[in-house]
Amino acid sequence: MRMYDLIMKKRNGGELSREEIRFFITNYVNGTIPDYQVSALMMAIYFQKMTEAETYELTMAMAESGEMLDLSGIQGIKVDKHSTGGVGDKTSLALTPLVAACGIPVAKMSGRGLGHTGGTIDKLESFPGFSTALTIRQFEDNVNRIGIAIMGQTADLAPADKKLYALRDVTATVDNLSLIASSIMSKKLASGADAIVLDVKTGSGAFMKKEADAFALAEEMVKIGKSAGRKMKALITDMDQPLGSAVGNALEVKEAIHTLQGKGPKDFTELVYALGTEMLLLGGVAKNEQDAMDRLQGAVEDGSALKKLKEFVEAQGGDPRAVEDESLLPKASVAEEIPSPREGYVSSIVCDEVGICCLMLGGGRETKESPIDLSVGFELKKKVGDYVKKGEALAGIHSNDALKAKEATERFLKAYSFTDKKPENTKLIKGRI
Ligand code: URA
Numbered sequence: 070m071r072m073y074d075l076i077m078k079k080r081n082g083g084e085l086s087r088e089e090i091r092f093f094i095t096n097y098v099n100g101t102i103p104d105y106q107v108s109a110l111m112m113a114i115y116f117q118k119m120t121e122a123e124t125y126e127l128t129m130a131m132a133e134s135g136e137m138l139d140l141s142g143i144q145g146i147k148v149d150k151h152s153t154g155g156v157g158d159k160t161s162l163a164l165t166p167l168v169a170a171c172g173i174p175v176a177k178m179s180g181r182g183l184g185h186t187g188g189t190i191d192k193l194e195s196f197p198g199f200s201t202a203l204t205i206r207q208f209e210d211n212v213n214r215i216g217i218a219i220m221g222q223t224a225d226l227a228p229a230d231k232k233l234y235a236l237r238d239v240t241a242t243v244d245n246l247s248l249i250a251s252s253i254m255s256k257k258l259a260s261g262a263d264a265i266v267l268d269v270k271t272g273s274g275a276f277m278k279k280e281a282d283a284f285a286l287a288e289e290m291v292k293i294g295k296s297a298g299r300k301m302k303a304l305i306t307d308m309d310q311p312l313g314s315a316v317g318n319a320l321e322v323k324e325a326i327h328t329l330q331g332k333g334p335k336d337f338t339e340l341v342y343a344l345g346t347e348m349l350l351l352g353g354v355a356k357n358e359q360d361a362m363d364r365l366q367g368a369v370e371d372g373s374a375l376k377k378l379k380e381f382v383e384a385q386g387g388d389p390r391a392v393e394d395e396s397l398l399p400k401a402s403v404a405e406e407i408p409s410p411r412e413g414y415v416s417s418i419v420c421d422e423v424g425i426c427c428l429m430l431g432g433g434r435e436t437k438e439s440p441i442d443l444s445v446g447f448e449l450k451k452k453v454g455d456y457v458k459k460g461e462a463l464a465g466i467h468s469n470d471a472l473k474a475k476e477a478t479e480r481f482l483k484a485y486s487f488t489d490k491k492p493e494n495t496k497l498i499k500g501r502i
Contacts, residue, residue: 072096072106079113087126094130094229104236111233111242119247121292127247128293131255134229138205138261143212145174146300148352149262150344151253153286154186156274156424157311157449161189161219162325163333163341164348166378169217170368171345173352176212177219178226178260182433182441185274185424187318190221195319195398195443199387215380227255249276250289257294264300264351266344267291271499272309274420280305280499287502302347305500306340310418310453313337317432317446319399320467326392329375336452336497342366343498399444401467407478409457413487417453422484426477430468442469447481454492 070092079085093110096102119127140147148168152158165175179201182188190201203211203220211218230252237243257265267290270276271283287303294301313334315324327333328341346361355361368374379389391397427433431442448465451457463485468474 072102072110076106076109076113079110079117082117084120085123085126090123090126091130094127094134097232098134098229107233107236108240108242111237111240111248114248115242115245118245121289124247124251124289125293125296128251128254128258129297131227131229131233131251132258132297134255135225135227135259136223137259138226140176140209140261140263142209143174143176145172146264146352147176147262148173148264148266148348149177149257149260150266150268150348151257152268153253153270153276155270155308155312156185156187156420156427157313157316157321157337158187158270158308159192159313159315159321159325159337160268160340160344162192162322163328163337163374164344165217165219166381167329167341167365167368167374168345168348168352169215169381170373170377171349171364172216172354173348174212175217175219176208176260176262178222178256179219180222185421185428185433187316187321187424187427187433189219191441191443192318192321193219193385193387195322196382196387196391197397199382199385201385203385211384215377215384217377217381218384219381222256227259230255244276246282246286246289250286250293254290254293254297258297258299262299264348265294265302266347266351267301267303268340268344269303269305270308271305272307272420273417273422274311274424275308284500284502287500291502300351302351303502304343304347304498305502307495307497307499308420309495310420311423311449312340314449314452315446316423316427316449317430317467318441318443320446320448322398323395326375326378326395329369329378331369339497399442401442401444402469403471403474404465404467405474406462407464407466407481408460409451409463409485409487410459410482411487412457412459413489414491415451415453415455415457415463415485416488416492417486418449419484422480423447423449426481426484429477429480430466430473431470445469453495456491457487
């Protein structure tokens with residue numbers, strides 16, 4: 070088999086066979102096929118697209134390019150959750166202890182933030198001492214003992230995706246539905262869960278800006294998961310403005326804690342309960358939607374979800390007192406208000422811009438190696454549809470550097486638009502697959 074022939078076949082609109090896909094993945098990972106040939110193939114795929122069968126084979130070849138985690142040592146149906154990423158998306162921080170408190174074993178691999186989106190691992194590191202560098206053994210033991218563990222992705226998990234993603238990133242071939250679906254699902258399948266709930270984001274802060282594209286991506290990923298024998302569910306949810314109020318690592322941790330105390334923002338709470346419901350149903354813990362909601366609300370009201378968060382933080386070396394005492398979380402030296410430049414209704418907030426403003430404060434990475442400031446970020450006091458008077462606070466900004474704060478504030482204000490007429494309510498959950 071020759072890579073040249075595969076490139077030519079795809080370029081001319083042909084369908085690659087399972088053997089051809091396995092050939093290119095195996096030989097790309099072992100270094101036999103060079104980047105320039107794979108770049109050419111990615112570009113051919115970008116223009117010619119892939120069939121469902123090809124997308125499935127690519128996913129499986131990438132998943133099996135490294136270690137396939139065997140979670141059979143963990144009792145119960147393991148339900149994973151994956152978000153395609155966004156701004157203020159602290160869902161895993163509240164959702165995982167909540168469903169663990171309801172009896173779902175949570176054995177989750179998470180990532181760090183990159184670009185304008187945040188990552189669960191960075192956020193969790195706001196708890197002093199917290200570590201996600203667990204061995205597989207510790208990971209399994211923690212799940213069996215307290216029902217929850219989150220670790221960073223091991224170097225050997227879907228290495229083909231790691232290499233391909235880095236290549237796509239620099240060859241303008243990221244935004245192809247089959248390539249995104251196979252990239253995400255290869256990692257999820259290799260992580261070993263029995264069931265997967267996907268939160269596919271759409272809007273200005275998401276990867277899929279258009280709703281129709283988000284639906285198509287969700288459908289494709291659900292099909293792949295089902296073909297691989299996993300139980301699947303996907304929600305398509307709004308990311309046209311930041312989720313909840315907090316954007317920034319430690320601020321988001323606080324908001325997740327408030328949500329487990331029953332006093333979280335409305336949209337974030339709604340999303341956590343909606344995803345939690347799907348997880349409890351797929352995990353066989355709840356009989357129906359109402360039963361799932363009752364269990365989730367019960368775990369918040371009786372404090373067991375918050376208690377689970379403390380156990381989880383402690384089991385991974387963090388200081389559990391920070392769950393009760395927010396002063397133990399990283400805190401920026403300056404907290405100020407950003408006053409509204411005019412009176413009216415907030416009509417839109419360019420979501421990725423808010424993520425970039427947080428990055429400008431030091432709250433995200435420019436490169437994979439950059440250090441991040443966990444304490445900085447924004448607390449949105451006005452969101453789309455809210456009325457604001459001139460001079461009233463639109464948001465709070467938390468910073469450690471006056472110049473960065475000034476620049477970020479100017480850019481933050483440009484992300485907001487106003488109108489005199491009340492805009493229509495936006496729907497948080499746009500669909501279910
Ligand atoms: N996230 C991934 O893991 N892969 C993609 O291709 C896009 C988003």
